[in-house]
Amino acid sequence: MLNEPIRLTQTVKGGGCAAKIAPGILDKALCGLDLPVDPDLLVGLERADDAGVYKISDDLALVQTLDFFPPMVDDPFSFGKIATCNALSDIYAMGGVPKTAMNIVAFPAKSMDISVLRTILEGGLSVLKEAGVVLVGGHTVEDNELKYGLSVTGFINPSKILTKRNLHPGDSLILTKPLGTGIITTAIKAGLAGEEVVERVISAMSTLNRDAAEVMADFTAHACTDITGFGFLGHLAEMVVDSGCGAKIKSSAIPHYLEALNLADMGLIPAAAYSNREFRGKFVEFDHSITRKMQDLLFDPQTSGGLLIAVEHNQAESMLEALKRRGIECAAIVGEVVLNPVDMIIVE
Amino acid sequence: MANEVDCRGMNCPAPVLQVRNVLESGTPVLVSVLVDNDAARQNVSRLLEHNNYQVKSELCGDDFRVIGTLKEGVTAKESLPPITSNKLQNMGRKKIMVLITSSRMGHGDDGLGDMLMFNFLKTLKEMLPELWRIAFVNSGVNFTADGSEAIPLLQELEGAGVQISACGACLAFFHILDKIEVGVVTNMLEIINQMKEADTVITL
Numbered sequence: 001m002l003n004e005p006i007r008l009t010q011t012v013k014g015g016g017c018a019a020k021i022a023p024g025i026l027d028k029a030l031c032g033l034d035l036p037v038d039p040d041l042l043v044g045l046e047r048a049d050d051a052g053v054y055k056i057s058d059d060l061a062l063v064q065t066l067d068f069f070p071p072m073v074d075d076p077f078s079f080g081k082i083a084t085c086n087a088l089s090d091i092y093a094m095g096g097v098p099k100t101a102m103n104i105v106a107f108p109a110k111s112m113d114i115s116v117l118r119t120i121l122e123g124g125l126s127v128l129k130e131a132g133v134v135l136v137g138g139h140t141v142e143d144n145e146l147k148y149g150l151s152v153t154g155f156i157n158p159s160k161i162l163t164k165r166n167l168h169p170g171d172s173l174i175l176t177k178p179l180g181t182g183i184i185t186t187a188i189k190a191g192l193a194g195e196e197v198v199e200r201v202i203s204a205m206s207t208l209n210r211d212a213a214e215v216m217a218d219f220t221a222h223a224c225t226d227i228t229g230f231g232f233l234g235h236l237a238e239m240v241v242d243s244g245c246g247a248k249i250k251s252s253a254i255p256h257y258l259e260a261l262n263l264a265d266m267g268l269i270p271a272a273a274y275s276n277r278e279f280r281g282k283f284v285e286f287d288h289s290i291t292r293k294m295q296d297l298l299f300d301p302q303t304s305g306g307l308l309i310a311v312e313h314n315q316a317e318s319m320l321e322a323l324k325r326r327g328i329e330c331a332a333i334v335g336e337v338v339l340n341p342v343d344m345i346i347v348e
Numbered sequence: 349m350a351n352e353v354d355c356r357g358m359n360c361p362a363p364v365l366q367v368r369n370v371l372e373s374g375t376p377v378l379v380s381v382l383v384d385n386d387a388a389r390q391n392v393s394r395l396l397e398h399n400n401y402q403v404k405s406e407l408c409g410d411d412f413r414v415i416g417t418l419k420e421g422v423t424a425k426e427s428l429p430p431i432t433s434n435k436l437q438n439m440g441r442k443k444i445m446v447l448i449t450s451s452r453m454g455h456g457d458d459g460l461g462d463m464l465m466f467n468f469l470k471t472l473k474e475m476l477p478e479l480w481r482i483a484f485v486n487s488g489v490n491f492t493a494d495g496s497e498a499i500p501l502l503q504e505l506e507g508a509g510v511q512i513s514a515c516g517a518c519l520a521f522f523h524i525l526d527k528i529e530v531g532v533v534t535n536m537l538e539i540i541n542q543m544k545e546a547d548t549v550i551t552l
Contacts, residue, residue, distance in 0.1 A: 013359055190361040194509035200532075258530060262507050267364045267395035271387030292394075 006116060008071035008079055009189040011108070012145045014270065016072030016082075016185055016303035020229035022275040042158055043094075047242075049163050050090040050225055053156060063156040065090035068104045068149020072185040072303050073202055076116045080123020080148065081206040086228065086304035087150040088131055092213035093226040093307055094163070096156035101128055103138030106147040120148050131208055162216075162224040164235075165242035169339040171222055172316030173247065176212040176323060176331045177204055177306025179232055179297050180260025182270045187263045197259045205304040211326045212307045219319045220312040227305030233298045233345060234276045235308060237283040241343050249335035249347045251287075251294055260300070264293040272301040287348045298347065310337055351376040355392070356384040356411055363388040364395050371399055379416040382408065389414055443480035445546035446472070447539070448488035453552060468552070469498045476508055480546060483539050484531075485515040493519070494527040502530040513538070 009015055035045055042061060043053040051065035067087040071079045084101075091098040103124065107117050117140075128135055133152070184201045187193035193201075209226060216224065223243065225235050232254070240247050276299040286295055311319050316333050323331040351370050355363035363383055370379060379401065381392050389412040393403045401416030452461030453468055469491065472479065482505065484492055491498040492514040506512050512531030519525040519533065543549050 186361050190365055192361075194506070194511060196511040258532070259506060262503055265394060265398045266507070267391035267393070267398070268361050269387070269391055269394070271360050271385065274387045274390055 005074070006076065006112075007074040008076060008116075008146065009074050009185070011112070012070035014272075015070045015189070016182065016301070019069045020272065020301065022272070022279065024275070024279045042161065043163060047163075047165070049165075050093040051096070051154075053094065053096075053158070053161055055158050059157055059159075061156050061158045061161070063091055063094050063096035063154045063161075064152070066104070066149070066151040068106075068147050069303070070145055070147050072181075073188060073198075073205075075202075076119040077123035077126075078202050078206065080120035080125075081127050082202070082304050083120075083148045084124040084127040084150060085206055085208050087152050088127070088133065089209045089226040089228075089304060089307075091152055091154040091156075092209040093224050094156060095160050095213065095217065095221075095224065096154040098131055098133045098152050098154040100136045101133050101150045101152045102136055103140075104147075104149045104151060105138065105140040106143035106145065107140060108144055108146055109142055112146065116146075124148070124150065127206070127208065131210060160217075162221060163242075164223055164225045164239045166223040167239055167243035167245045167247075167310045167337045168222050168312070169245055169337050170313045171310040171337040172313050172333050173236075173249070173335045173337065174309045174311060174316065174320060174323070174331060175227070175232070175255060175306055175334045176209070176309070176328050177207070177227070177302075178255040178257055178330050179227070179300060179302065179305070180257035181205055181302050181305065182231070182273060182300040183260040183263050183268055183297065184257060185303065186270045187259075187268045190268055192263070192266075192268065194259065197257060201257065207304075209307050212309075212323060212328055212331070215319065215322045215326055215328070216307065216309055216311075218322065219315045221309050221319075222312070223310040225308050227302045227308055229272060229276075229301045229303075230280070231273060231276045231299040231301050232305075232308070233284050233347075234280045236345055237280040239308070239310070240337075240345060241283065243337075244342060246338045246341045246344045246346070247335055248338055249298075249345060251290055251298070251347055253332050253334045254294075254298070255330040255332050255334075256297055260297055261291075261293045264296040264300075269296050270301055273299045276301060283343060284345045284347060287346070290347055295347075306331075351379045353379065353381045355388060356382055358383070358388065359385070360387050360391055364391050367392050367395055375418070377418045381414040381416075382411055383414065384411045386412070388412075442478045442547045443545065444475060444478045445481040445483065445542055445549045446475075446479065447543075447549060447551045448482065448484045448491070449486050449551065451487040451490050465552070466498060469501050472501075473505060473508070476505075476510070479505070479510050481511050481513070481542050482531075483513050483515070483534060483542065485518050485539070487518075487522070489514040489518040489522060490524070492528050492531050493522075493524040494529050496529070499529050506530060515539070
């Protein structure tokens, strides 16, 4: 037992974005809240998006977000990196540039060595440095289960905000990271994930969406979100419903971890995948050829997932090429926005 | 006699692991699992179906009872993928890499060669847990692509934590780069690095 490496996933009930409270339940707490009004609040709670935007001047606005969760991988340094990439991602998805961040920590100091926390924070800092973001503070509370994340503030040009609700019929949909991290991290918790796939998943989850966002800024993107806890179809359903459009998805084009399909067959699916389907299933129509495991994958909650970008159709191929040139090799055109049927995603 | 597994109060993936242990410890004809949440019900059902059980579930007060009946003519032992991940398997163990350079084994009769190679892949699981990587090059890559009968065999090995990879240039040469069904696309540098890391490389 000497120097046995700590397995963070064994210390918590559920990890990563799969630990998000189910969307249907959250709505009950949020709907009808009496929110303060301010004309400079450009994107706020009443039209929930990846991040909030507050206008300072005609060409400058603050973009703010917050994300934290229990560990979904065993290694503390990797967990720190992934949580930080995930928190920064919302800023990139809005088209902003992150500038400052603050740590949010819940730590079981009675049962876990404090060196674990230090390693997590070091992992987080390594990503902040890569992103050119400064850490300005943080807050730590004692808790039974470990949680880590950040509150992030960035700058954005108010005329270049990319929300979820501006899909145009005919747009192509591009996804920049493979799906399946929720299923594979469930297998990690179960001790049933192969070493090699764990490495690949950790590396993808620790990859910033910055490069993808920078490429996106060079093209006419109409809408964008990052894929996290609600899964690919959950987030796409939000975009479709908010924009009054529909979407057609080509399942064979979806980038994913092959292993995730096998693991889904074995029942290693996070509970949040089922609640995502329950809440958003009514917006989705699967062709009869779509296997159950592929459906599971499309609802699988992602941690630090990729960007889902709606780009003008005639620019889609060149954007894809540009993404690949930037090293985002698994990016793919996965479908298109349609006018009919409205509020519906057809998966073929 | 039915195997009763009480998984109430457990969150995913714990119920799946419990039931998996029961399946591995014998060949129960009937398995009955109590769970208290719908995600666990669905996950346990998937695991049982994956292992050739006919599954039904019923409400049992506030809980669910999932009942699996082994299909005729299969034993649970046979249908289970070999146990545990490569991470656990390979800890401190020998790492064997198998390099498959052709779709057939040996020279002589082509039909016989095809049959021998398929039989080799089918029996390869006996090399677990030391089996660590399988890399396919040249016409060997056809085993990983759509239409290959070896796919379920390779998926089973992959499920056991063995990394399967196919040479990208070879897949492109045979025009099946987009048809790969199992494993990951690799390149020569990665193959060489794996050879360096392996304790034994077996080339066919």
